[in-house]
Every structure is written in C-alpha cells, then in structure tokens.
Amino acid sequence: MLTLDQLFLQQDDFTLEAHLSLAPGSRTAVIGPSGAGKSTLLSAIAGFLAPTRGRILWQGADLSPVPPGARPLSILFQDQNLFPHLTLAQNIGLGISPSLRLTAADRQRIAQALERTGLAGLEARKPAQLSGGQQSRVALARALLRARPILLLDEPFAALGPALKAEMLALVAELADEQGTTLLMVSHDPQDARVLTPQAVLVAEGRVAPPVPTGPLLDNPPPALAAYLG
Structure with missing residues (x-):
C-alpha cells in the first residue's frame, strides 16, 4: 500500500495537500x-x-x-535520462549497478530486458543513434531491470x-x-x-x-x- 498520510507540500507560495492510499x-x-x-x-x-509535513508510506514504512x-521505485521522465556517452546496454545496466561492474548473470539479465522491450541487437548503439521510441524503450528496460514495486x-x-x-x-x-x-x-x-x-x-x-x-x-x-x- 502506498499511503500519503496528511501530506503537505510547499514551495514558495505554492501548496499541495494529499491524504489517500493506493x-x-x-x-x-x-x-x-x-x-x-x-x-x-x-x-x-x-x-x-x-514534505513540509505528513508522511509518505510504503507498506506501512515511512519513506522520509x-x-x-x-x-x-523507479521514475521515467519525458527526457528519458539517458547518458549520451554510454551504449544502450550500458544505460540499461545502470539499473543494476551505477558503477557498471556487471557479472555474467547481470549481462544475461540485460540481454533478456533488451529482448523483452524489442531492442535485441541494438545494445552497442548510443542514444543519439536511436529513435524516440527506442529511447523510451531503453528507459523502460532499465526500470524493468530495477524491478522496484x-x-x-x-x-x-x-x-x-x-x-x-x-x-x-x-x-x-x-x-x-x-x-x-x-x-x-x-x-x-x-x-x-x-x-x-x-x-x-x-x-x-x-x-x-x-x-x-x-x-x-x-x-x-x-x-x-x-x-x-x-
């Protein structure tokens, strides 16, 4: 359960409050x-x-x-947050290890994520060599590998x-x-x-x-x- 418990956010004169569970x-x-x-x-x-006050809870635990x-969690933005100097496989590998120190099992997981998101065979390309749709798939594959709830x-x-x-x-x-x-x-x-x-x-x-x-x-x-x- 994701719970926003009497959550109150404030930035300058902007405020937002929420109290709900998902x-x-x-x-x-x-x-x-x-x-x-x-x-x-x-x-x-x-x-x-x-938060200015209130709590954000996941499964009853306070995330503060x-x-x-x-x-x-994982989050996907419109700009996809891809690193232009890294290959597609390396960008995805960041979902496993920020240092990119990957084991053979890690590389197998990357290959499976590439296959699952329709990117097999493109692992050596840089983001600039990909279409917008392919870049979206890279970001989604990285989130898939993170497997956050x-x-x-x-x-x-x-x-x-x-x-x-x-x-x-x-x-x-x-x-x-x-x-x-x-x-x-x-x-x-x-x-x-x-x-x-x-x-x-x-x-x-x-x-x-x-x-x-x-x-x-x-x-x-x-x-x-x-x-x-x-």
Whole structure:
C-alpha cells in the first residue's frame, strides 16, 4: 500500500495537500490542470522534494529517511535520462549497478530486458543513434531491470506519435501486470489515462483527491478539470 498520510507540500507560495492510499499493483493516473502540482507530487514520492509535513508510506514504512536512490521505485521522465556517452546496454545496466561492474548473470539479465522491450541487437548503439521510441524503450528496460514495486511515469511518452505511444502504454501495462507494479502516471492526454489506468486522482486547487474510476471522472469532470480539458 502506498499511503500519503496528511501530506503537505510547499514551495514558495505554492501548496499541495494529499491524504489517500493506493493498493499494491494498482494503476493510477495523476490528472489535472497545468501547474496544479502533478509533477511536484511525483517528485515528493520519489524523494526529490521533502514534505513540509505528513508522511509518505510504503507498506506501512515511512519513506522520509530513505534517499531517492534507495526508495522502492523507479521514475521515467519525458527526457528519458539517458547518458549520451554510454551504449544502450550500458544505460540499461545502470539499473543494476551505477558503477557498471556487471557479472555474467547481470549481462544475461540485460540481454533478456533488451529482448523483452524489442531492442535485441541494438545494445552497442548510443542514444543519439536511436529513435524516440527506442529511447523510451531503453528507459523502460532499465526500470524493468530495477524491478522496484512502484513505477512513476511523468509523461515519458508525450513526444511520441499516437501509434508508438499506444504501443508503449500497452507494454507498460503488460510489464506492470507481470511484476505487480504499483503505477502512477502523469499525463495531459485523457486517452492515455483511459487506456492504461483504471483509476485516477485529480490534482487541482491545492489538493490531491482520493482515487476514483478514470472513465466516469473524465466523462463528467468537475469544473477545474472541465476547464482544463476544454
């Protein structure tokens, strides 16, 4: 269970509060107007932003003293966070060892992740030699190797075309189901939320609302969301 216990975030004059729980293995969209705090919420869960008060709990344990790299999660951003001087295999290998001191078993795991994400045979390429879709797959393969129980998606596929984005969302859903991953996805595309996330939390007017079914929320949005969706 991922619990935001009386969470209160503040940056200058911006504030955001949340009090909710998400079941293990659930897939949740984080939706709301621009500037409402969706990415801020993910940053706090990832450990990049300390709460002003309240707690972030995973399976009942407070994550406050846990540094970002040791938290039970992976996060994918739109820029994919790939290192241009490293090969595809090395970028993926960072998910196992930041020093890239890899064993034969580690390399086998990398090969399996490459195969699983449709990148087999490309392991020696640098990010600049890859398409946008392939770069997204590299980042996803790295998260797959980390096998953390929580996956945060901050619009990692926003720059992809509709067909490729749909393919990536389907792959994320498949991998999340296989690993029992608890997934939170920020997206400005309502269709992405409908496809990938059965439930959604609305971030608006300084508050993160408890999760509700995605379809009904988008079909009958409250005023703050309706104005944003147009």
